Amino acid sequence: MIRVGIIGLGGMGNMHFGCYQALHGAEVVAIADIQEERLQPGESSLKINIGEGGATIDPDKHRLYTNPNDLINDAEVDLVDVCLPTFLHPEFCKKALEAGKHVLCEKPMALTYGECEEVLKVAEGAPGKFMVGQCVRFFPAYEYLNETVESGRFGRLLQLSLWRGGNPPLWSWENWLLDHTRSGGFLLDLHVHDADFVHYLLGRPRAVCSTGAIGPSGGYDVVDTEYVYDDKMAVRAGANMTLPTGFGFEAHYMAAFEKGCLRFSTSESHGLMEITDQGAHHPELPQKDGYQEEIAYFIRCIENDEVPAMVMPESSAFSIKLAQAEQESIQQGRSVEL
Ligand SMILES: NC(=O)c1ccc[n+]([C@@H]2O[C@H](COP(=O)([O-])OP(=O)(O)OC[C@H]3O[C@@H](n4cnc5c(N)ncnc54)[C@H](O)[C@@H]3O)[C@@H](O)[C@H]2O)c1
Numbered sequence: 001m002i003r004v005g006i007i008g009l010g011g012m013g014n015m016h017f018g019c020y021q022a023l024h025g026a027e028v029v030a031i032a033d034i035q036e037e038r039l040q041p042g043e044s045s046l047k048i049n050i051g052e053g054g055a056t057i058d059p060d061k062h063r064l065y066t067n068p069n070d071l072i073n074d075a076e077v078d079l080v081d082v083c084l085p086t087f088l089h090p091e092f093c094k095k096a097l098e099a100g101k102h103v104l105c106e107k108p109m110a111l112t113y114g115e116c117e118e119v120l121k122v123a124e125g126a127p128g129k130f131m132v133g134q135c136v137r138f139f140p141a142y143e144y145l146n147e148t149v150e151s152g153r154f155g156r157l158l159q160l161s162l163w164r165g166g167n168p169p170l171w172s173w174e175n176w177l178l179d180h181t182r183s184g185g186f187l188l189d190l191h192v193h194d195a196d197f198v199h200y201l202l203g204r205p206r207a208v209c210s211t212g213a214i215g216p217s218g219g220y221d222v223v224d225t226e227y228v229y230d231d232k233m234a235v236r237a238g239a240n241m242t243l244p245t246g247f248g249f250e251a252h253y254m255a256a257f258e259k260g261c262l263r264f265s266t267s268e269s270h271g272l273m274e275i276t277d278q279g280a281h282h283p284e285l286p287q288k289d290g291y292q293e294e295i296a297y298f299i300r301c302i303e304n305d306e307v308p309a310m311v312m313p314e315s316s317a318f319s320i321k322l323a324q325a326e327q328e329s330i331q332q333g334r335s336v337e338l
Pocket of ligand 1: 011035038066084088
C-alpha cells in the first residue's frame with residue numbers, strides 16, 4: 001500500500017483525495033494545508049468548476065499539518081501529492097524529491113521553463129518517481145482522439161482545433177488564480193491543458209503563432225494559437241477564462257481526417273460524435289474518470305517500478321516551454337520558433 005500525503009487541500013487537493021479514496025493500492029495518510037480550517041474533520045464542501053472532490057478527513061486516519069515541510073519529513077509518507085498554487089510547485093516538488101519521496105504534481109509544472117529545468121535536474125538524481133498531472137491525456141474523449149490518430153483508420157489528420165474556457169474562478173486561496181504573477185494567467189493555468197495535448201498527440205510543433213488578450217488575472221486570459229507543423233495539417237487551440245458567470249465551463253474539440261471527423265464538447269449531452277460519409281454516431285466511451293485514471297496510472301508506475309511513459313516529466317516541461325513561446329508570440333506580434 002502506497003502511503004500518500006497531499007499538500008494543499010483546496011479545489012484540486014480535494015479532487016485528488018476523493019480519487020485516492022476510490023483506489024486500491026494507495027491511501028491518504030497525511031494532509032498539509034496552510035489554512036487550519038481546511039483540516040477540520042468531516043467531509044469537505046469545496047466545489048470547483050470541474051466538480052466536487054468528496055474528501056473526508058478523519059483525524060484517526062490522517063496526520064494533519066499546517067506546515068507542508070512536516071508532511072515532507074513524515075517518514076510514513078511514500079508519495080507527496082503537490083496540489084498547491086502553481087507558483088509553489090517547484091519549491092515543494094524539489095523538497096519532496098530531495099526527501100526521497102515519489103511526487104505527483106498538479107499541472108502546470110511551474111510558471112517558467114527555467115523552473116521546470118531545475119525540477120527535472122532534481123528529479124533525475126532522486127530515488128522517487130515524478131509525474132505531472134496532465135489529466136487531459138487520460139480523459140476518455142481525448143484518448144479516443146489519440147487512438148483515432150494513431151490507428152490511421154480515418155486517414156491523415158488534416159485539421160484539429162481545441163478550445164476551453166469559462167468564467168473566472170473565485171474559489172482559490174487568496175484569489176491566487178486571478179493574479180497572473182502567481183498563476184501565469186489562464187494561458188498557463190487553463191490553456192496549458194490543450195497545449196500539452198497538442199504535442200502529446202502530434203509531437204513538437206516547429207513554431208507557434210498566437211494572439212491574445214489580457215484578462216482579470218492581469219495576464220493573458222484569452223489566447224488563440226496556431227501550432228505550425230511541417231506536415232500539411234492545420235492545428236490550433238484557444239482558451240478564454242473571461243466569460244460571464246452564466247457560461248460555466250466548457251471544453252471542446254473538432255478533428256477532421258481524410259475520411260471522417262470527430263466532434264466533442266463537454267456541453268453536449270452525448271459528448272462525442274463521429275461523422276463519416278456513412279452518417280454520424282456517438283461512440284461509446286468508457287465510463288472512466290480521467291483524474292482517477294491519471295492517479296491510478298502513477299500508482300501502477302510506482303508499484304511496478306516503471307517510468308511514467310505516458311507523462312514523462314520532460315514532456316510536461318515542454319508544455320511550459322510551449323506556453324511561454326505563445327506568450328512571447330502574443331507580445332511580439334510574430335510567430336516564435338521552438
Ligand atoms: N487538473 C485540473 O483540471 C486542475 C483544475 C484546477 C486546478 N488545477 C491545478 O491545481 C493546483 C491547485 O489549484 P486549486 O484550484 O486547488 O487551488 P486552491 O487555491 O483551491 O488550493 C490551494 C490550497 O493550497 C493551500 N496552500 C497555499 N499555500 C500553502 C502552503 N505554503 N502550504 C500548504 N498549503 C498551502 C491553500 O490554503 C489551498 O487550500 C494549481 O496548480 C492548479 O493549476 C488543476
